[in-house]
Amino acid sequence: MEELSAVRHKAIAALADAGVPSPGVDVDLLLCHVLGISRSELKLRELRGDSFEASHREEFTQLVAARRTRIPLQHLTGVAHFRYLELKVGPGVFTPRPETETVVQLGLDFVVQQALEAPNCIDLCSGSGAIAAALASELPGSKVWAVELSDDAIQYTKANCLPHQVTVLHQDATTLPEDLEGIMDLVVSNPPYIPPNAIPREAEVRDHDPAMALYGLGDDGLQIPRAVAGQAMKLLRPGGYFVMEHAEVQQDSAATMLREAGFTQVSGHEDLTGRARATCGYAPHR
Numbered sequence: 001m002e003e004l005s006a007v008r009h010k011a012i013a014a015l016a017d018a019g020v021p022s023p024g025v026d027v028d029l030l031l032c033h034v035l036g037i038s039r040s041e042l043k044l045r046e047l048r049g050d051s052f053e054a055s056h057r058e059e060f061t062q063l064v065a066a067r068r069t070r071i072p073l074q075h076l077t078g079v080a081h082f083r084y085l086e087l088k089v090g091p092g093v094f095t096p097r098p099e100t101e102t103v104v105q106l107g108l109d110f111v112v113q114q115a116l117e118a119p120n121c122i123d124l125c126s127g128s129g130a131i132a133a134a135l136a137s138e139l140p141g142s143k144v145w146a147v148e149l150s151d152d153a154i155q156y157t158k159a160n161c162l163p164h165q166v167t168v169l170h171q172d173a174t175t176l177p178e179d180l181e182g183i184m185d186l187v188v189s190n191p192p193y194i195p196p197n198a199i200p201r202e203a204e205v206r207d208h209d210p211a212m213a214l215y216g217l218g219d220d221g222l223q224i225p226r227a228v229a230g231q232a233m234k235l236l237r238p239g240g241y242f243v244m245e246h247a248e249v250q251q252d253s254a255a256t257m258l259r260e261a262g263f264t265q266v267s268g269h270e271d272l273t274g275r276a277r278a279t280c281g282y283a284p285h286r
């Protein structure tokens with residue numbers, strides 16, 4: 001039987017050869033998935049010089065071959081880690097990204113600063129439900145809604161949000177019912193925002209994230225974000241807060257968009273790598 005360490009190193013070389021951006025992490029997560037163990041247990045077994053059990057060989061070989069074709073790691077394991085949550089993901093739903101964790105934090109900071117004990121929060125364009133589920137799980141006492149239009153993504157929105165008592169709405173996030181207007185303390189959104197001529201280079205994104213999750217329509221990709229900002233203004237109570245994710249190059253357009261929608265104290269925010277990836281604003285006190 002081959003040593004686990006040798007199997008691991010061969011798989012890393014195979015993924016690196018296929019241009020996979022983070023081959024070491026990916027192989028570790030695939031091994032953990034196949035063996036049903038944590039990363040610390042994997043490290044321990046490797047250091048101990050444990051063997052790789054033959055019964056797992058075929059499944060692991062198939063997963064490495066699939067990852068070499070640039071199928072996203074999260075589609076192969078079926079999970080994505082987001083803040084404190086393990087979310088269900090797969091084909092048909094946008095894989096949540098680390099920068100969106102910062103977007104959630106901006107919303108949480110507002111709730112803490114305002115000392116809101118039972119805030120009403122809504123996540124527009126929810127996809128996997130990452131934002132809504134994170135808000136609900138980290139804000140005990142909150143009431144959270146998630147809104148997603150895609151027929152393919154909605155099963156994931158429900159699977160990830162319903163365990164956290166989030167109300168899931170399967171509809172267009174830019175035309176919400178009037179009974180939700182003026183009742184929200186916080187609106188958070190990571191809408192589609194890529195312009196039509198900026199097709200992503202990364203195969204995992206270009207070929208596996210749904211087009212509906214990527215492209216924001218209009219020449220600048222901001223047609224849906226603009227409509228989302230307009231809807232957010234209607235949903236918020238006076239003094240409520242809106243947080244929206246966007247591309248780094250859209251920082252100025254996003255600020256203009258929020259001001260035009262009527263938001264005040266508009267501010268841009270960076271992600272953990274220092275890129276301007278979110279813009280926030282307050283609904284005015286009327």
Ligand SMILES: C[S@@+](CC[C@H](N)C(=O)[O-])C[C@H]1O[C@@H](n2cnc3c(N)ncnc32)[C@H](O)[C@@H]1O
Pocket residue numbers: 094095096097100124125126127128129130131147148149150153171172173174189190191192193212213214224
């Ligand atoms: C960039 S993804 C973000 C998903 C999730 N919020 C996240 O951060 O991981 C955008 C999502 O918006 C959805 N979407 C696109 N247009 C929409 C609309 N008009 N109403 C509701 N959802 C929409 C897409 O299906 C996709 O799930």
